Amino acid sequence: MSQSMTTNELARRVINREETLILDVRNTDEFADWKIEGDGIEVINEPYFNLLDGVETLAEKINKDQEIIVVCAKGGSSKMVAEMMEEEGFTNVHDLEGGMKAWSEHLEPVKIADLNDGGSLYQFVRLGKGCLSYMVISENEAAVLDANRMTNIYEQFAEKKGVTIKYTIDTHLHADHISGGRQLAINMGGTYHLPPKDAGEVTYDYVPLEEGKDITVGTTTVKVQPLYSPGHTIGSTSLLIDDQYLLTGDILFVKSIGRPDLAGKADDWVDDLRETLYSRYKELSGDLVVLPAHYSFVEELNEDGSVQAHLGNLYQHNEGLQVDEEQAFRTMVTENLPPQPNEYENIRKTNMGKMNPEDEEQREMEIGPNRCAVHD
Structure with a gap:
C-alpha cells in the first residue's frame, strides 16, 4: 500500500x-x-x-x-x-x-516581521495558486487582508495566536479567486472593508475602505492606512502598515505589474495604472517593503518562503516600471496580457454577492494559475 x-x-x-x-x-x-x-x-x-x-x-x-x-x-x-x-x-x-x-487550497503562513509596539505581520502563501494574503496582529486583535475563501485556516491561526479577527479587508474586488473576507467577517463577528469604487454592484453591507480613514488594530500604533491606487480595478487601494510595509494588492508585484482588463476596461484603466505606478508610488519612500497580493514566478519566493521586496529595488529591476514613454507603456500592458483567469466573470459576481456557488463549484471556478499580472 x-x-x-x-x-x-x-x-x-x-x-x-x-x-x-x-x-x-x-x-x-x-x-x-x-x-x-x-x-x-x-x-x-x-x-x-x-x-x-x-x-x-x-x-x-x-x-x-x-x-x-x-x-x-x-x-x-x-x-x-x-x-x-x-x-x-x-x-x-x-x-x-x-x-x-x-x-490549490494550501496556505503556508510565513512571518514577515515584528511590528512597532509589539505587533506582528504574517503572509499566507498559496503556493498552488500564487495568492498572497496577510494577517496583522496587535494585542488581542487581528486584521486579515485579501483573504482566500479557506477561512478556517485564518480562524485556526488566530485561535493559535490567541487573537480575535476584528477586521477583514480586500484591497480590491478580486477576479481570479473567491474572497473569504466577507465570510470571515461574518464568522468572527468582525467588519468587512472594501473600496467603494469597486463596490458599486455588491449586494451586501460593507465598510468603505477609503484613503485617510485609518484602521487601528489592537491598542498599539499598528495602523492600516489606505492609499487610493487605481489601475488593476478602479477602486484598487494600497495599504501602508507601520510606515514600513506597502500592501500593493494586484497593482504591483515583485517581477511584474497588475493587469487592467479584468472588468473589460483595459483602455480606460491603463492610464490609471500608469499614474499609480509612475507617480503615486514614486512619491513614497523606496525603503518601503512591497507585499503584493499575488506572485507569478517561483523565483519571487525568498529563502524563507515569503514574497517581498523594497520599493526602491523594484524601480531598479521590475521591467514594468522601466517604460518611460507613455504609448510604449500602453502597448506593453495591452499586448502582454496572459489568458484571463478561469471563470473570472463568475468569480467577480460571486465576490459581489450576485452568485452563491456550492463549495465544490467554487473549487472548480478557481482551478488554475495566477493570471493577475502583465507578463513580458
Whole structure:
C-alpha cells in the first residue's frame, strides 16, 4: 500500500527548495496550464490513461529506488498509479493527498516581521495558486487582508495566536479567486472593508475602505492606512502598515505589474495604472517593503518562503516600471496580457454577492494559475 504525502509536507519541500521528483498523471493540457513548481522540483507528465495497461514504461524514466510523488487532479488516480508502481517494484512512491485540488487550497503562513509596539505581520502563501494574503496582529486583535475563501485556516491561526479577527479587508474586488473576507467577517463577528469604487454592484453591507480613514488594530500604533491606487480595478487601494510595509494588492508585484482588463476596461484603466505606478508610488519612500497580493514566478519566493521586496529595488529591476514613454507603456500592458483567469466573470459576481456557488463549484471556478499580472 503506497503512502500518501500531505500538502503540508510538500509545501515545506517547496519552501526549503528540496530536490523532489513528481509524476503528474493529469491530461497533457491540464498539466501544461498549471503544475507544481519550485526550485529543485522536477515534474514528469505521463497521463493516467497511458498507464492503464501497466507502468512498465516508467522504469525507463525513473529509477525504481528513487523517491517519487504521484499527483493527479483529486487524489484518486494518483493512488492507483502509486500502487501499480509498487507492484512493479518501485520502492519509494507517495501519492499527494487530495491532488491538485488540495494543493490549490494550501496556505503556508510565513512571518514577515515584528511590528512597532509589539505587533506582528504574517503572509499566507498559496503556493498552488500564487495568492498572497496577510494577517496583522496587535494585542488581542487581528486584521486579515485579501483573504482566500479557506477561512478556517485564518480562524485556526488566530485561535493559535490567541487573537480575535476584528477586521477583514480586500484591497480590491478580486477576479481570479473567491474572497473569504466577507465570510470571515461574518464568522468572527468582525467588519468587512472594501473600496467603494469597486463596490458599486455588491449586494451586501460593507465598510468603505477609503484613503485617510485609518484602521487601528489592537491598542498599539499598528495602523492600516489606505492609499487610493487605481489601475488593476478602479477602486484598487494600497495599504501602508507601520510606515514600513506597502500592501500593493494586484497593482504591483515583485517581477511584474497588475493587469487592467479584468472588468473589460483595459483602455480606460491603463492610464490609471500608469499614474499609480509612475507617480503615486514614486512619491513614497523606496525603503518601503512591497507585499503584493499575488506572485507569478517561483523565483519571487525568498529563502524563507515569503514574497517581498523594497520599493526602491523594484524601480531598479521590475521591467514594468522601466517604460518611460507613455504609448510604449500602453502597448506593453495591452499586448502582454496572459489568458484571463478561469471563470473570472463568475468569480467577480460571486465576490459581489450576485452568485452563491456550492463549495465544490467554487473549487472548480478557481482551478488554475495566477493570471493577475502583465507578463513580458
